[in-house]
Amino acid sequence: MEFDFNINQIFTNRITKFDKRIKQFNTNRREPTQQKDPACIVIDKLGIASSKAQGLRIPVTSTSKLKDSDHRIYLLKDEQNQNLGAAIGFLKIGYKSLFVYDNDEIIHELTPMCILDFYIHESRQRQGFGKELFDHMLQDTRLLPCQLAIDKPSFKFSSFLKKHYNLVHSIPQTNNFVIYRGFFSEKKKDI
Numbered sequence: 666m667e668f669d670f671n672i673n674q675i676f677t678n679r680i681t682k683f684d685k686r687i688k689q690f691n692t693n694r695r696e697p698t699q700q701k702d703p704a705c706i707v708i709d710k711l712g713i714a715s716s717k718a719q720g721l722r723i724p725v726t727s728t729s730k731l732k733d734s735d736h737r738i739y740l741l742k743d744e745q746n747q748n749l750g751a752a753i754g755f756l757k758i759g760y761k762s763l764f765v766y767d768n769d770e771i772i773h774e775l776t777p778m779c780i781l782d783f784y785i786h787e788s789r790q791r792q793g794f795g796k797e798l799f800d801h802m803l804q805d806t807r808l809l810p811c812q813l814a815i816d817k818p819s820f821k822f823s824s825f826l827k828k829h830y831n832l833v834h835s836i837p838q839t840n841n842f843v844i845y846r847g848f849f850s851e852k853k854k855d856i
């Protein structure tokens with residue numbers, strides 16, 4: 666996804682992490698009107714593209730929602746792309762309080778880390794960028810893939826989880842979240 670400003674000047678790292686501390690507007694004293702921060706323009710545009718890719722009416726991800734949450738967004742850029750760079754995609758995670766069934770159909774009230782939104786631009790899919798982003802998040806959170814709960818994974822995402830992390834055997838739930846075998850055995854003390 667390309668923009669008419671230089672992505673490389675906005676995101677210094679290949680993967681940048683954002684949370685509620687994101688600055689939504691530039692406060693330039695010389696200009697009376699507030700200008701939306703370029704990083705927010707990028708995230709909001711990716712959020713809209715993600716919702717379209719998933720057939721959702723309203724974006725799940727936007728910077729205004731991020732400001733009111735404890736969610737985290739990891740954004741992946743392409744630093745090359747004719748010097749201006751490009752946004753490749755993002756991954757959004759956050760803790761959710763859930764009632765989760767185990768294999769014996771016993772219900773537990775837990776607050777696992779959840780995958781809430783995941784999008785790689787159409788022109789970049791199936792080239793390993795999703796895996797790069799997901800691996801970065803795993804390293805950052807120090808979680809195993811099976812410790813995560815996934816909010817209504819799409820067909821592509823389910824296929825991704827199977828291919829890269831061997832997540833196949835889900836434990837039936839009554840909500841939209843999907844958890845996989847290993848969720849309870851690998852459950853961290855702090856979830």
Ligand code: ACO
Nearest residue numbers: 782783784785790791792793794795796818819824825828
């Ligand atoms: N059809 C089927 N499987 C796919 C497809 C596709 N069109 N695209 C990616 N995958 C899966 C496959 O397992 C694929 O392996 P293969 O090419 O050998 O079949 C694997 O992902 C490729 O891995 P990456 O290249 O690392 O993944 P990618 O960069 O494509 O990112 C993602 C995966 C994020 C799911 C991407 O395809 C995407 O943005 N899809 C559209 C939006 C979406 O469905 N997001 C998830 C919504 S659910 C949620 O966020 C909780």
